[in-house]
Amino acid sequence: MIPSTASRYQRIKQCLEDDTSLVYLHFVAYLTASLSQFMELFQIDSVLVHVLYDKVNELTRTFLRKFLKPDVVEGKECADLSTIDCEKADNWLPRNKMEVGSGTKRVLASKPDDINKTVRLAFRKCLKTIATYLKDHLPVNNVILRDLQCTHPEFRKAEGGRAAVGRLCQHEKSDKD
Numbered sequence: 001m002i003p004s005t006a007s008r009y010q011r012i013k014q015c016l017e018d019d020t021s022l023v024y025l026h027f028v029a030y031l032t033a034s035l036s037q038f039m040e041l042f043q044i045d046s047v048l049v050h051v052l053y054d055k056v057n058e059l060t061r062t063f064l065r066k067f068l069k070p071d072v073v074e075g076k077e078c079a080d081l082s083t084i085d086c087e088k089a090d091n092w093l094p095r096n097k098m099e100v101g102s103g104t105k106r107v108l109a110s111k112p113d114d115i116n117k118t119v120r121l122a123f124r125k126c127l128k129t130i131a132t133y134l135k136d137h138l139p140v141n142n143v144i145l146r147d148l149q150c151t152h153p154e155f156r157k158a159e160g161g162r163a164a165v166g167r168l169c170q171h172e173k174s175d176k177d
Contacts, residue, residue, distance in 0.1 A: 023107045023119055030101025031130070034062060039152060052153035053145040056138045063134055066099040067092060067127040079147065082135045086128045095120040098127070144171055 015021050020023040038059045042048060064073045064084060072084060072091045085091060100108070100123050108116055139145050149155050150164035 019111065019151075020115060020119055023104060023111065024122075026104040026107050027100055027123060030104055031126075033101075034066075035059075049145070049148050050155070051149075053139070053142065054147055056145075057140055060131070060134045060138060060140055063127065067094055067124050068130070078141050084135070084138050086132050086135075090156045092124065095124060098123060143166070147171070 038055060041055065042052075060081055061073055061076070064081070064086070068084070068086070068091050073081075076084065095117070098120065100120075104123075108119060111119070132139075147164040147167045150161045151170070155161050155164075
């Protein structure tokens, strides 16, 4: 059954009257800004496979750092990054130390403590969901993508460039067998 226009109007009205709607909108805007650079980079008409592995790891780390302690995330990539436990409370930053954006913090500061606590817990839940999704769905462990970094002009002359080319050849050879 299709909801009536009146019920939609009532839901929109309730949302706009809710004290926390502005806080959540600021938070969504902050998350959007966090994703924009990554999304815009891969929407250009250019070959970027040589930076994909690094950017995927960077994006995942960025979201993990928003709610996890720095020592849990720093210096980790690929397999180490994907094994971080987002559900482990010992890994979490205190709720008032999570990165939620300056606009969100400003609006949230005017709210009573009980609402502030509830909203920050919802933010953590959202950040855990996003980070877990990124870890599970982005190719942070893909060794072929890692080795394709050797096609980057700066990486070609690097010490690991030759080894990466050799590993790519081995991947190609094993795919034909």
